[in-house]
Amino acid sequence: MHVVDDxxxxxxxxxxSGIKGQGVRYVLAISLLLAVIILSAxxxxxxxLNQ
Incomplete structure (x- = not known):
């Protein structure tokens, strides 16, 4: 790392250099699926019940 001008x-x-794991992808996919299921229910x- 070096400074050039400003x-x-x-x-x-x-x-x-951050973590490149797949965990975030799985958390997002599972939470999206759960949100769709819960909101659909x-x-x-x-x-x-109102029929």
Whole structure:
């Protein structure tokens, strides 16, 4: 990492030094699926009970 004029330049390795795991992808997918299921149940169950 070094300063050039008024900004800092980093190498590709330094810029991507965070965790590159797949955990976030799975958490997002599972939470989206659960949200769809729960919201669908909230909408469908009362509609079925009011018939």
């Amino acid at each position: 900004h800092v330049e980093v190498t590709e390795t330094e810029a991507s 909230i909408w469908i169950v009362p509609a079925l």
